[in-house]
Amino acid sequence: MTDLLRVARSRPDSDSGQPFRIPESRYHTQNTDSVLCRPVCRKTPGHVASPVRFISHALRKTGSAARILGITAALMAMITPPVTHASTDRVQQASGISTKASKALMLDITRAGPALLAAGDRGYILRSIDQGMSWQQIATPVSTALTDLWFVDEQHGWATGHGGVVLHTSDGGSSWKLQLDGHQINHMTLRFYEQEKQSLENSLDQLDDIAREDAELVLEELEFKLEDAQVATEEGAGKPLLSVWFKDRNQGWVVGAYGMIFHTTDGGQSWQPAMSRVPNPDGFHFNSIGQLSGDTLFMAGEAGTLYRSDNAGADWLRLDSPYEGSFFGFQWLAQHNAVIAYGLRGNAFISYDQGDSWHALDVPGKESVMNAIATADQLILLGGSGSVWQADLKQSNHQTKPELQRIRLPRSLPISSGLKVSDNLLALTGLGGIRLINWPVDQTARQHQKQ
Incomplete structure (x- = not known):
């Protein structure tokens, strides 16, 4: 892991060509896993995921290092936030309309009524009104990587990104305004x-x-x-915001690197620091935030940090963690009153008491889990190296944990997030943009192809 740490710390910034500037105190004291990992996603009710906010241009520059260390490690390395003036420039520069946007690195995907929206590198936001068959690039006021999306209804949504940006739309994602940087x-x-x-x-x-x-x-x-x-x-403006969640059009939260957490009660017109509400003396990154049910909120972060608030965020309790590596996100399973937290090297856990106790899940292959999708009867986990796992939730309960089965896709590419477009169609984001996958995948056909 020390080699991975060295790669992450020395990686050139995607646009500036300048090296990361990591505070010396972080270099000596921060957990190795957490330094490498930053996340994204969500996209089903109760889901708050976020993992791989990696940068494609930097991946190209890693060359043989990416091949040696593995694509997952390279993607994680891209997440570590650079503190550079280049980031500041991208905050002040609008994203250009580009023919390359549709194939650019996409970090998150969500639904806004009948429309689908995806966000990613260089401030790109793509919008589809035909269930992902075609995509239109939407202009945004920044050209820094966008990490997370959240909509409270068909019209009102927010995006977070590098450089501490928060964008807002009130027309279903057809236009975006900068609220915070x-x-x-x-x-x-x-x-x-x-x-x-x-x-x-x-x-x-x-x-x-x-x-x-x-x-x-x-x-x-x-x-x-x-x-x-x-x-x-x-x-x-060097530190990224990594996750956003809003209860309604007015009350919302954004979280990010080095323990940043801010709260708004007016739809993002103004923001208040909330760091004093969360016991995080080491300044670990907050990777995802969202709701379990009612006034119960949840956060997952690096170094095994998990938090729960039982009073809509007025204060937060740090929970006992089942492991010490980074958590990339969590998925609320409303029908089972359970929450799943997932992270590095196939570490995934389920809790039936809102995080007071945890039970390990068996993730075949031990690949880092970056995102999750849940329906009433199915759980889907998405891996940073391109793997997908599914479990039949109808067969699980408090006595029987979800049993995950590895699903092999027609083409394996690093995945950052995903959602179910329909019962028979899955949309995945990551390197190369957005892919549509027929679901469920025909594993028999895959086996015949191998033979």
């Missing part, structure tokens, strides 16, 4: 930690000795975070 995030974060530090300093004289000692430790941590915020402000 990394410059605003940097200044918001700086003010937030300045105010937190000042408030704590003002309260020290009112505390007894024991409480004062604890407060001084917190104050020291705030000073470090304030220094990081000051550096980020100087460097520009």
